[in-house]
Amino acid sequence: MSAESTAIPVPVLPVSAACKTVGSVAVADPLISARDVNVYYGEKRAIMDVNIDIARNQVLAMIGPSGCGKSTFLRCLNRMNDTIEGARVTGLISMEGSDIYDKRKDVVQLRARIGMVFQKPNPFPKTIYENVAYGPRIHGLAADRVELDEIVTTSLRRAGLWDEVKDRLNNPGTGLSGGQQQRLCIARTIAVNPEVILMDEPCSALDPIATARIEDLIDELRASYAIVIVTHSMQQAARVSQRTAYFHLGDLIEVGETDRIFTNPRHKLTEDYITGRFG
Amino acid sequence: MSSRTAADTRLLVEKSLRRRAWAERRFRAYGLGAVLLGVVFVFFLFASIISKGYTAFLQARVTLDIFYDPAAIDPEGTRQAETLAMANYSALVRAALREKFPEIEGNARRRALYALVSSSAAFELQHRVQADPSLLGQRQRLSFLAAANVDQLLKGKIDRRLPEANRVLTDQQIACADKLVNDGQLKLRFNSAFFTGGDSREPEQAGVWGAVVGSMYTLAVTLLLSFPIGVAAAIYLEEFAPRNRWTDLIEVNINNLAAVPSIVFGLLGLAMFLNFFGMPRSAPLVGGFVLTLLTLPTIIIASRAALKAVPPSIREAAFGMGASRLQMVGHHVLPLAMPGILTGTIIGMARALGETAPLLMIGMVAFIVNVPRSLADPATVLPVQIYLWADSSERAFLERTSAAIIVLLAFLIVMNAAAVILRNRFERRW
Known part of the structure; x- marks a missing residue:
């Protein structure tokens, strides 16, 4: 927290020479730096020595074939892998200079700073209002009902859902359409005012129109948050992201500016994937 | 396979169609037969009990x-x-x-x-x-x-x-x-005395109220103990405990306990509550303790199944919002699992209401004339009262036995109805 207030740029962590990832892994003034991150599910090594920085106010897309470890890596960033039996994370992930896997740090604090939107819209089976108010309530962000109302209203507005639900805030959130539910989940996430939003294939269960709305929303949210999105759709990665990371069988193969990755991939595997030779 | 023409395939499908339709009809007939048989037996049970018992009123x-x-x-x-x-x-x-x-x-x-x-x-x-x-x-x-x-x-x-x-x-x-x-x-x-009086050696004076009050006290103790303990144990095992050899051992033991004959729990209660702790004999308090031991495995197993049935996406959503594990369970998982937990509790309590054997072991089989006024007073319960009356030689106790069974069934129906109403209220909220 102190690093944020003093506005001193966080130093770039050195990347070990063994790192085989092609492209610019590190960025200036990173919000999150991952160094030599490995994830094991029991004996199985799911991702191998991943090094990558996540920049502020930017969308990082993570692409790759199924089972390549992109979702696993995403879930390392807010320690969601902690909830999986037998999962083990090694290496260093630091957010503004402090290790997020530090035993003395409470994971609740981390998850308030790093929000997450899941593949399948999963609103709580409560009212729309309660869905958005839940985070501020458990973290004690609102002093009174008026402030809470304001947070809920603002969050729904920013998620582009306000006009559709303002007359039925007390209806169940599960009664909305799929796209609306996903925007409700985004509203719920931004209600706690996080610094990073992780999105795990947020549009894979949605129709093209709902997808387009979410993509527009991601573009707007970039002004305030760092966004990391896992996607199966290369078009989506090209449309919404500024940086793209390509994963393959647990290895981070290539990272770079999205335009550059899609027009001029340097690694053979990246090129094969992007040109549709497998995927 | 590929050499078969479309017409052949259609013919084969048609043939198998007849067989499948017949199998389906047969299965339906079996099901209907089973249901009818059950209805007939229930009808005979009620007809026999009511025709024998109504005169006691x-x-x-x-x-x-x-x-x-x-x-x-x-x-x-x-x-x-x-x-x-x-x-x-x-x-x-x-x-x-x-x-x-x-x-x-x-x-x-x-x-x-x-x-x-x-x-x-x-x-x-x-x-x-x-x-x-x-x-x-x-x-x-x-x-x-x-x-x-x-x-x-x-x-x-x-x-x-x-x-x-x-x-x-x-x-x-x-x-x-x-x-x-x-x-x-x-x-x-x-016969208002039947509903307000306690047991008696004289059949005309014998009433069922003492046993009803005894059952109510006993079940209240059972519910107050087994519901919170059972649900807490299920939550701990399902949401907090690590999966290892010890929790596996506990799980196997709980499943086995659910199948232990109830008289064994009675002996355990006798040895532990009466002989070791020196609690009063024939008391609803001890009866409730013993029935709690009996009911706990049922409630724990049903509650764990209900917790397991809550979709993991709800847990992820709560964790993703930064909820602690206890908040995740308390705010989201438990309310969703509550209908299932209540169903398990109803089954457990219904079993406890009908239980006789373990209560014999702790002395609730005694002939008790007074209606119990507290948890420590000597008391008996409805099924034991039925057993006692069925064992009496006077002809007039025959109708009272059936009447007590009617009261027991009414008790059961009222209890289940209350639980169903409660469950529906929980379901409507979500």
């Missing part, structure tokens, strides 16, 4: 003109409480009977006459006089319980055609009863 009462004879009760006129308590009140009933039937003479014949009225009549008169001594010297027309055999006669359960020696009532007694009926002094009335 009526009771023959004799109306007599009682003269509160001061010479018989308080010859010295002191009106002292002790004298009033010690007096011979059955003499008043006898006098009234003699007055009604002056033609009957001789000790043996008179004793037979006196046997028409229940012994409770004397106690009733005693209570009246003790409450209001000014009654002495007055006349009152009062209605008393008739003896159980007279009651059975009025209900047509004593065959008048049998030879006198094979009957519980003599010809003279039957004649007297008939005369009382003709004079409107002997009638079947609603």
Whole structure:
């Protein structure tokens, strides 16, 4: 927290020479730096020595074939892998200079700073209002009902859902359409005012129109948050992201500016994937 | 395969279609047959119990003109409480009977006459006089319980055609009863005493209320202990405990405990609660403890299944918002699992309500006349009361046994209905 207030740029962590990832892994003034991150599910090594920085106010897309470890890596960033039996994370992930896997740090604090939107819209089976108010309530962000109302209203507005639900805030959130539910989940996430939003294939269960709305929303949210999105759709990665990371069988193969990755991939595997030779 | 033409395929499908349709029809017939069989048995059960038991809700009462004879009760006129308590009140009933039937003479014949009225009549008169001594010297027309055999006669359960020696009532007694009926002094009335009184050796005085209260106390203790403990254990095992050899061992043990015969829990309760901790015998408190041991595995298993059925996406959503594990469970998972948990609890409580064997072990089988007033008072429960009555030789206990079964079933239905209403309320919220 102190690093944020003093506005001193966080130093770039050195990347070990063994790192085989092609492209610019590190960025200036990173919000999150991952160094030599490995994830094991029991004996199985799911991702191998991943090094990558996540920049502020930017969308990082993570692409790759199924089972390549992109979702696993995403879930390392807010320690969601902690909830999986037998999962083990090694290496260093630091957010503004402090290790997020530090035993003395409470994971609740981390998850308030790093929000997450899941593949399948999963609103709580409560009212729309309660869905958005839940985070501020458990973290004690609102002093009174008026402030809470304001947070809920603002969050729904920013998620582009306000006009559709303002007359039925007390209806169940599960009664909305799929796209609306996903925007409700985004509203719920931004209600706690996080610094990073992780999105795990947020549009894979949605129709093209709902997808387009979410993509527009991601573009707007970039002004305030760092966004990391896992996607199966290369078009989506090209449309919404500024940086793209390509994963393959647990290895981070290539990272770079999205335009550059899609027009001029340097690694053979990246090129094969992007040109549709497998995927 | 590829050589088969489309027409061949269609023909084969058509053939198999007939077979599949037939299999489906057959399965439906089996299902319907099973359901019908069940309905028939339930119908017979209810028909048999109700046809045997409904007469217990009526009771023959004799109306007599009682003269509160001061010479018989308080010859010295002191009106002292002790004298009033010690007096011979059955003499008043006898006098009234003699007055009604002056033609009957001789000790043996008179004793037979006196046997028409229940012994409770004397106690009733005693209570009246003790409450209001000014009654002495007055006349009152009062209605008393008739003896159980007279009651059975009025209900047509004593065959008048049998030879006198094979009957519980003599010809003279039957004649007297008939005369009382003709004079409107002997009638079947609603048997409120059955629903307000405790057990008795005299069938006409025996009521079910003591057992109902005993069951209520016992089940209240069971519910208050087994629900929170069971749900907490299920939550811990399902949401908090690591998966390792120890939790596997605990799981196997819980599943085994659910199948342990209930009498074993009774022996455990006897050894632990009575012998080791020295708790009172026959008390609903201890009965509740024992039934808690019995109910816990059922509630834990059902609650774990209900918790497991909550979609993991809800847990992820809560964790993703930064909820702690306890908040995740308390705010999201538990409310969603509540209907399932309540269903498990209903099943467990229904089993506890019908349980007899473990309660025999801790002394709840005793003959207890008083309605229990606290958790530590000696008490019995409905199924034990049914067992006790079914074991009695008097004919009049037969209908009371069936009536107690009706009360037990009504208890069960009320309990289940309450639980279903509760469950629906929870379901509607979500």
